[in-house]
Amino acid sequence: MNQDYTTRRSFLARRLLPLAGVASLVPFVKASAKSARPELLTDPTNMPATPFRFTPFTVPLLKPPVIQPTALTPAPGSAEASLGSAAVYHGIAPEFSKSHPAHRPDWNDAALKTYKVDILHTTCRILPNVETPCEGYNAVWPGPTFISNFNEPCVVRVTNHVDTEMSVHLHGGHTPAHSDGHPNFYVHPTKTRDYYYPNIIPREHPGGAFDMSEAPSTMWYHDHGNDFTAINAASCHAGFHLFTDDLEKKLIADNVLPPTYGVTDVPLAFSDRRLNADGTQFWDPLNHDGYLGDLICVNGNAFPVMKVQRRKYRFRFLGAALARVFHFKMSNNTPFLMIGNDSWLLPQAVGATSFTLTPAKRADVIIDFRNAPNEVFLQNAFIQTNGRGPDKIDLGNAKPVMKFIVEGAPVANDITVKVGTRLRPNVPILASEIQRTRTFVFERRNGVWQVNNQLWDPRRADAQPLLNGAERWILINKSGGWWHPIHIHLEAHQIQSYNGRRPPALIASKSDTAVLEGNGVVDLFMKFRTFTGPMVFHCHNLNHEDMRMMKQFDPRPPGSPSPLTGASFSVPPEICGIPAEELADPNNHLFL
Numbered sequence: 001m002n003q004d005y006t007t008r009r010s011f012l013a014r015r016l017l018p019l020a021g022v023a024s025l026v027p028f029v030k031a032s033a034k035s036a037r038p039e040l041l042t043d044p045t046n047m048p049a050t051p052f053r054f055t056p057f058t059v060p061l062l063k064p065p066v067i068q069p070t071a072l073t074p075a076p077g078s079a080e081a082s083l084g085s086a087a088v089y090h091g092i093a094p095e096f097s098k099s100h101p102a103h104r105p106d107w108n109d110a111a112l113k114t115y116k117v118d119i120l121h122t123t124c125r126i127l128p129n130v131e132t133p134c135e136g137y138n139a140v141w142p143g144p145t146f147i148s149n150f151n152e153p154c155v156v157r158v159t160n161h162v163d164t165e166m167s168v169h170l171h172g173g174h175t176p177a178h179s180d181g182h183p184n185f186y187v188h189p190t191k192t193r194d195y196y197y198p199n200i201i202p203r204e205h206p207g208g209a210f211d212m213s214e215a216p217s218t219m220w221y222h223d224h225g226n227d228f229t230a231i232n233a234a235s236c237h238a239g240f241h242l243f244t245d246d247l248e249k250k251l252i253a254d255n256v257l258p259p260t261y262g263v264t265d266v267p268l269a270f271s272d273r274r275l276n277a278d279g280t281q282f283w284d285p286l287n288h289d290g291y292l293g294d295l296i297c298v299n300g301n302a303f304p305v306m307k308v309q310r311r312k313y314r315f316r317f318l319g320a321a322l323a324r325v326f327h328f329k330m331s332n333n334t335p336f337l338m339i340g341n342d343s344w345l346l347p348q349a350v351g352a353t354s355f356t357l358t359p360a361k362r363a364d365v366i367i368d369f370r371n372a373p374n375e376v377f378l379q380n381a382f383i384q385t386n387g388r389g390p391d392k393i394d395l396g397n398a399k400p401v402m403k404f405i406v407e408g409a410p411v412a413n414d415i416t417v418k419v420g421t422r423l424r425p426n427v428p429i430l431a432s433e434i435q436r437t438r439t440f441v442f443e444r445r446n447g448v449w450q451v452n453n454q455l456w457d458p459r460r461a462d463a464q465p466l467l468n469g470a471e472r473w474i475l476i477n478k479s480g481g482w483w484h485p486i487h488i489h490l491e492a493h494q495i496q497s498y499n500g501r502r503p504p505a506l507i508a509s510k511s512d513t514a515v516l517e518g519n520g521v522v523d524l525f526m527k528f529r530t531f532t533g534p535m536v537f538h539c540h541n542l543n544h545e546d547m548r549m550m551k552q553f554d555p556r557p558p559g560s561p562s563p564l565t566g567a568s569f570s571v572p573p574e575i576c577g578i579p580a581e582e583l584a585d586p587n588n589h590l591f592l
């Protein structure tokens with residue numbers, strides 16, 4: 001196993017060192033006084049600055065394309081596309097089978113939609129005149145947007161054309177373990193895997209009706225490969241997966257929310273990048289604190305511009321950065337209307353003059369341009385100098401990250417959502433439902449990131465909640481000033497207290513990522529429904545995740561302990577999707 005570990009780290013270094021090495025040889029091209037860069041970002045890091053001049057706010061905001069269904073050959077679930085086949089090497093989630101005990105007849109209310117995604121080498125234009133090698137889902141960044149309807153299952157066939165093990169996680173999804181994007185359930189290079197998303201939500205009780213308070217709105221998908229998640233994310237593996245149900249469709253039909261993807265309903269993925277003089281991305285493989293770029297990208301382009309009308313827009317903010325934390329405000333100080341946190345709409349819309357977005361968080365936000373000046377900027381008020389987390393909020397010196405050009409007269413019959421508008425009713429988890437309390441301490445020991453004094457180990461189930469049960473988890477940050485946004489897979493959690501206080505309305509109902517600020521404590525309730533594990537929870541500062549700040553839980557029925565005893569990686573092949581002969585292959589990178 002140590003041999004295996006060394007091999008993987010060597011590979012990692014081979015893949016990444018050219019990026020960092022180039023940077024160290026290239027003299028820093030100092031930005032002139034006319035350059036906009038010093039005004040765009042406070043960047044007192046020790047990393048070399050991106051050595052290109054450019055004019056910000058000239059590149060139109062990119063709207064990720066919507067992926068269209070396509071027929072798959074061989075068909076999902078066929079003998080040719082099953083465990084061990086050559087065509088679709090990894091088969092399909094066992095829950096897909098109608099004979100599987102977890103399968104429910106009402107999962108088949110709609111026909112199966114099928115999609116094809118290829119992980120490809122490609123290039124992107126972070127800056128308009130600089131071609132940057134990257135990778136991407138269907139060669140675009142952000143990846144194509146999925147739009148799924150409740151209870152309309154789909155299969156996404158992913159083929160890996162790059163030379164790294166990949167794993168695709170549907171973040172916010174209520175998904176079988178086979179298709180969840182577990183870090184060790186790979187799509188190996190040259191191989192193909194079917195991800196099955198039933199697009200269902202948890203039920204009120206086992207066998208009962210679906211709990212419609214659980215229907216998500218804004219999920220996203222991204223790489224989750226063991227050890228490689230940070231560099232894979234930096235290589236542009238991320239996209240949106242939107243989800244609708246009758247309740248959200250009615251809000252749109254009633255003109256409460258806007259209808260049109262890409263026009264008045266716009267996804268915004270925020271990340272940061274840093275370029276070398278040859279256009280490649282700067283990357284320091286020895287930086288485990290957290291990657292920071294000096295170019296703020298929105299949907300893949302640095303500092304873009306968007307033309308808008310004088311009306312309300314729905315923006316799906318996504319914290320797609322590896323370690324940067326944003327604190328957003330508008331340059332004209334118009335307030336935001338917050339309608340969703342992470343994957344879910346709020347019970348009612350909440351006003352906010354500014355808000356924080358850590359890695360992995362989503363904020364579903366209405367911005368009203370009705371009274372805006374002809375030019376207005378979205379600004380970031382956090383000053384951040386390293387991966388530790390933001391240093392301070394400086395609202396009076398916020399830096400622009402995106403420009404809006406506001407055109408025309410106020411639009412008639414605008415959407416009606418406002419502070420207090422009721423959106424998605426919330427069914428709370430009650431204290432009386434809690435079966436057990438667990439405490440997880442996040443800290444740095446011996447230079448690596450740990451949870452409860454342990455490193456990530458895929459052979460070990462760190463928690464075995466009862467399937468369909470509820471637990472209280474207390475997440476404690478004992479790593480000084482470091483921030484750790486903790487993402488828990490499988491379903492939403494409910495934050496009971498945030499740093500010892502009642503949580504603000506924005507995070508008081510449903511979240512999938514609990515933010516541990518420096519020395520912070522989050523006390524939460526969570527249910528574990530529908531699917532057995534293994535599932536993971538981890539820091540979403542991706543450099544921390546890769547350096548072992550991750551644990552595993554495995555919901556199991558009473559009397560059915562997890563096979564993950566710590567002795568071996570013993571998840572059945574039909575769950576992990578990897579044939580037995582591959583599991584026994586010493587070149588298979590399942591462990592470290």
Ligand SMILES: [Cu+2]
Pocket residue numbers: 483484485539540541544545549
């Ligand atoms: Cu962290």
